[in-house]
Amino acid sequence: MKTMIEPFRIKMVEPIRFTVRSERETLLQTAGLNLFRLRAEDVTIDLLTDSGTGAMSSDAWAALVQGDESYAGAKSWYRFEAAVQKIFGFPHVIPTHQGRAAERLFASLLIRPGMVIPNNTHFDTTRANIEVAGGKAIDLPCPEASDLALEAPFKGDMDVAALELLIANVGAHHIPAILLTITNNSGGGQPVSMANIRAVSKLAHFHGIPLYIDACRFAENAYFIQQREAGYQQMPVAEIVQELFAYADGCLMSAKKDAFANIGGFLCTRDAQLAEEWRRLLILTEGFPTYGGLAGRDLEAIAVGLHEVLDENYLRYRIASTGYVAERLHQLGIPAVRPAGGHAVYIDARRFLPHIQPLQYPGQALAVELYLEAGIRTVEVGTVMFGRDAHTGTEQPAKWDLLRLSMPRRVYTQSHMDYVIEAIALVWQRREQIRGLKIVNQPPYLRHFSAQFEWI
CATH class of the missing domain: 3.90.1150.10 (Aspartate Aminotransferase, domain 1)
Structure with a gap:
């Protein structure tokens, strides 16, 4: 069939008010x-x-009822943690009430005045949290991104040559982490290729700099890779996601995007010591590390949404x-x-x-x-x-x-x-x-x- 239809049925409606x-x-x-x-x-x-404006599925609504609102160690937390670990592959998961809270934790511990954080293109709250911590947010979009009308498949890529030059100029010790936003929201919602993720990862790790991915729209980016990048046409999106995050040391995510949730987010890392420091800070700002500012029902909805988006x-x-x-x-x-x-x-x-x-x-x-x-x-x-x-x-x-x-x-x-x-x-x-x-x-x-x- 040539006609594209919505892969769902509408079960509940909300009225729209019209104005003149x-x-x-x-x-x-x-x-x-x-x-x-x-x-x-x-x-x-x-x-x-x-962000947070999507419609939840019947399964997600049903999951809300299972929400365990225990302050510490709730069943909902363990279901949430298992979903994030399975999909993204990071051992340490820190829940937050939304993405910018994860950005705040990230910036508070990693960034000191004068430090530099490169990105393909920072979004507004990411940039603000870096600047509040005294850092400088540097955008390094690929050359193709400057031509808004150009039909190129991966205009969200980072300029790897510019990144290498930046590291040489400021020194790796002044760059506590490299960020890569997928898809590149401020750059027109453009996807990042697997080849670019791989190249950025290789350069970052050569200089001993951790790579973190802003994963808000990870599934959409993975689908673009499947559709546009050679060698991935036959690979399921879920496997593309696993390869993508295998190149990174951690990620930040607003679950209000590609998890269909109305609220929530998380910060992931492979670094056990850093994770423990983030958890301590989390208690001061968000809540206990097994709920992080979220109700148990929200943790349940995110766990469902992360699987549905694939x-x-x-x-x-x-x-x-x-x-x-x-x-x-x-x-x-x-x-x-x-x-x-x-x-x-x-x-x-x-x-x-x-x-x-x-x-x-x-x-x-x-x-x-x-x-x-x-x-x-x-x-x-x-x-x-x-x-x-x-x-x-x-x-x-x-x-x-x-x-x-x-x-x-x-x-x-x-x-x-x-x-x-x-x-x-x-x-x-x-x-x-x-x-x-x-x-x-x-x-x-x-x-x-x-x-x-x-x-x-």
């Missing part, structure tokens, strides 16, 4: 033109993030549904990152709104216009998110200004996506009328979550 443009104008002004500050009930289609029927549907939106936009001449990523479609806001300068935040301006047009909430990945130096406070344009349309897992149907495509097309028709923005209030870190804007 005049209402949305008032709501946006009250929110300071920041879509994070809107009430969710005032959003028609919510593509702000794929279903290749689901992954085929997931990647195809995101690709459907990207291809339709491409047919309409709307500039977006090519090829489509796994969890999101990224519109090139600078090419969409070439008359708006980067320091007038074209990505945020486009996000505001799309909400005004049709009640669709998205997020800017660009100069608002990454344009300010956390140490000096100075601002400069980010490498690019993107509008990310994150697809919640198993939530929206094709007709919802057709509505989104139609709305983007309408905004595209009147793009020359859109104005830039200025920031009138902002916090020192992660300003995109709560900054307030005004029209220029």
